[in-house]
Amino acid sequence: MTDNKSEPLFGARPEDRPLTDAERTLLEWLIAHGSREAQQYAPQASQVRVVATCTCGCPTIDVAAGDRDHRTVGGSLVIADFEGVTPEGIEVGVILHVRQDQLPELEVYAMPDGDGPFGLPTIESLRQSPLS
Numbered sequence: 001m002t003d004n005k006s007e008p009l010f011g012a013r014p015e016d017r018p019l020t021d022a023e024r025t026l027l028e029w030l031i032a033h034g035s036r037e038a039q040q041y042a043p044q045a046s047q048v049r050v051v052a053t054c055t056c057g058c059p060t061i062d063v064a065a066g067d068r069d070h071r072t073v074g075g076s077l078v079i080a081d082f083e084g085v086t087p088e089g090i091e092v093g094v095i096l097h098v099r100q101d102q103l104p105e106l107e108v109y110a111m112p113d114g115d116g117p118f119g120l121p122t123i124e125s126l127r128q129s130p131l132s
């Protein structure tokens with residue numbers, strides 16, 4: 001992943017704050033509607049804090065539970081994969097995955113790649129990704 005130096009770096013800006021109401025609502029919805037494995041992460045989802053936000057204009061957040069202050073690395077398992085539409089009318093994908101039994105990130109990306117900034121999709125617009 002280091003051989004493409006002309007690509008702008010995916011930027012993550014460190015933060016330390018509780019989830020906003022919108023972020024928490026989306027996270028809890030994804031847990032409730034995700035894969036069978038997703039349910040077991042509900043307690044953790046209720047405890048996570050935001051530890052970083054993306055700088056590209058998308059609403060992707062890195063999260064951590066307890067006193068971890070950085071995201072985990074390593075292989076991951078997707079527990080929720082949905083599509084939705086933001087209040088700006090942008091179609092986005094939302095992916096929630098776990099890594100080493102931790103929720104490291106709530107990823108939101110535009111489809112097709114769109115320019116930020118854009119917000120979280122509305123709950124009413126969410127539907128299962130056809131690819132999952």
Ligand SMILES: [Zn+2]
Pocket residue numbers: 054055056057058059060
């Ligand atoms: Zn981003």
